[in-house]
Amino acid sequence: xxxxxxxxxxxxxxxxxxxxxxxxxxxxxxxxxxxxxxxxxxxxxxxxxxxxxxxxxxxxxxxxxxxxxxxxxxxxxxxxxxxxxxxxxxxxxxxxxxxxxxxxxxxxxxxxxxxxxxxxxxxxxxxxxxxxxxxxxxxxxxxxxxxxxxxxxxxxxxxxxxxxxxxxxxxxxxxxxxxxxxxxxxxxxxxxxxxxxxxxxxxxxxxxxxxxxxxxxxxxxxxxxxxxxxxxxxxxxxxxxxxxxxxxxxxxxxxxxxxxxxxxxxxxxxxxxxxxxxxxxxxxxxxxxxxxx
Amino acid sequence: xxxxxxxxxxxxxxxxxxxxxxxxxxxxxxxxxxxxxxxxxxxxxxxxxxxxxxxxxxxxxxxxxxxxxxxxxxxxxxxxxxxxxxxxxxxxxxxxxxxxxxxxxxxxxxxxxxxxxxxxxxxxxxxxxxxxxxxxxxxxxxxxxxxxxxxx
Numbered sequence: 530x531x532x533x534x535x536x537x538x539x540x541x542x543x544x545x546x547x548x549x550x551x552x553x554x555x556x557x558x559x560x561x562x563x564x565x566x567x568x569x570x571x572x573x574x575x576x577x578x579x580x581x582x583x584x585x586x587x588x589x590x591x592x593x594x595x596x597x598x599x600x601x602x603x604x605x606x607x608x609x610x611x612x613x614x615x616x617x618x619x620x621x622x623x624x625x626x627x628x629x630x631x632x633x634x635x636x637x638x639x640x641x642x643x644x645x646x647x648x649x650x651x652x653x654x655x656x657x658x659x660x661x662x663x664x665x666x667x668x669x670x671x672x673x674x675x676x677x678x679x680x681x682x683x684x685x686x687x688x689x690x691x692x693x694x695x696x697x698x699x700x701x702x703x704x705x706x707x708x709x710x711x712x713x714x715x716x717x718x719x720x721x722x723x724x725x726x727x728x729x730x731x732x733x734x735x736x737x738x739x740x741x742x743x744x745x746x747x748x749x750x751x752x753x754x755x756x757x758x759x760x761x762x763x764x765x766x767x768x769x770x771x772x773x774x775x776x777x778x779x780x781x782x783x784x785x786x787x788x789x790x791x792x793x794x795x796x797x798x799x800x801x802x803x804x805x806x807x808x809x810x811x812x813x814x815x816x817x818x819x820x821x822x
Numbered sequence: 823x824x825x826x827x828x829x830x831x832x833x834x835x836x837x838x839x840x841x842x843x844x845x846x847x848x849x850x851x852x853x854x855x856x857x858x859x860x861x862x863x864x865x866x867x868x869x870x871x872x873x874x875x876x877x878x879x880x881x882x883x884x885x886x887x888x889x890x891x892x893x894x895x896x897x898x899x900x901x902x903x904x905x906x907x908x909x910x911x912x913x914x915x916x917x918x919x920x921x922x923x924x925x926x927x928x929x930x931x932x933x934x935x936x937x938x939x940x941x942x943x944x945x946x947x948x949x950x951x952x953x954x955x956x957x958x959x960x961x962x963x964x965x966x967x968x969x970x971x972x973x974x
Binding site for chain 1: 879887897899901902944945946947948953
């Protein structure tokens with residue numbers, strides 16, 4: 530199974546490369562919402578990296594972190610063969626069909642082909658769970674399956690296994706619009722909690738997310754171009770990390786920088802912030818696994 | 823005896839910490855007409871040490887947000903705050919001191935951190951709890967360097 534997915538990807542990639550070589554690429558697509566031609570595309574799938582915000586949104590334009598990065602960094606993401614995150618995707622593919630735990634099941638035993646069953650899943654994360662009475666990020670969903678259905682040990686949030694699986698599942702939504710359902714359960718309460726965190730100044734530097742990512746995106750802070758802090762590319766291969774990393778790792782990085790005591794990965798605070806920041810990026814294409822600086 | 827020791831201990835720390843990277847807790851100061859007229863240390867600062875503290879990413883890190891033409895040999899100046907060229911023409915020394923100590927008392931809602939404030943923050947990392955970003959001496963050093971930023 531892992532093998533066939535890889536082969537399939539290679540073939541598709543080959544076709545895209547061949548088309549690009551002939552000068553016939555999917556990049557001529559025009560998008561009505563953004564009014565842009567030359568949308569970036571990966572393997573023929575175009576990515577919406579900028580859209581006009583709906584009314585009531587705190588930003589005028591919703592812009593993916595993709596647009597804030599250099600052409601060299603963008604180029605790494607636009608070609609799956611140069612995107613280092615695919616090393617983790619391949620691990621994820623292997624894990625997908627490997628039986629583990631007391632039940633002797635793999636992901637594949639219940640979910641079949643990842644390309645069919647996981648299509649669109651990442652775009653809706655975090656998703657309300659009636660069972661747990663809380664929103665669940667993809668990492669929690671995966672561990673719920675491991676514990677409750679497979680009888681296997683849960684993975685650590687930032688482990689290579691977890692990153693591989695979130696990258697693999699996220700990839701199945703690539704190109705689809707971020708679309709968090711705030712109407713389910715108590716999602717609005719979590720959204721509000723996340724919003725409050727977003728605007729709360731913290732740490733010795735006394736900065737809120739909004740100071741940099743809402744008020745000053747597009748400006749340089751020393752050598753770094755501030756983005757909007759959109760979440761559509763996670764888990765993301767970050768050149769600074771030389772590694773794939775989770776969204777909650779990135780949240781923690783920002784809190785460290787303002788000299789604040791960071792919340793734990795998977796904590797209620799970070800889940801609430803994930804709900805809120807995912808909403809701020811509604812409509813952007815999922816870019817998992819993206820490449821950033 | 824215990825009382826005496828308690829008084830002595832911070833003084834000893836101050837003497838040791840003058841050139842160290844981690845700042846002490848801030849002491850009180852008097853604001854007069856939108857400025858702090860008196861030196862926080864009772865002495866003038868050292869402009870060369872001020873330049874160092876401005877550049878140091880763990881201290882002032884001023885270039886993160888501000889451009890400074892005379893520091894052009896250091897690459898990557900930020901675009902968040904105004905350029906600091908001629909800043910000593912625009913503000914008095916007392917005003918600049920208050921802006922460094924706590925810019926929020928001068929510019930409402932500013933993003934600029936307070937460099938001489940050690941309490942009243944939310945969720946400060948343990949290693950910085952009860953400490954200000956700069957020591958009183960470092961504030962005076964930066965101020966004495968900034969005072970040379972004149973164009974007229």
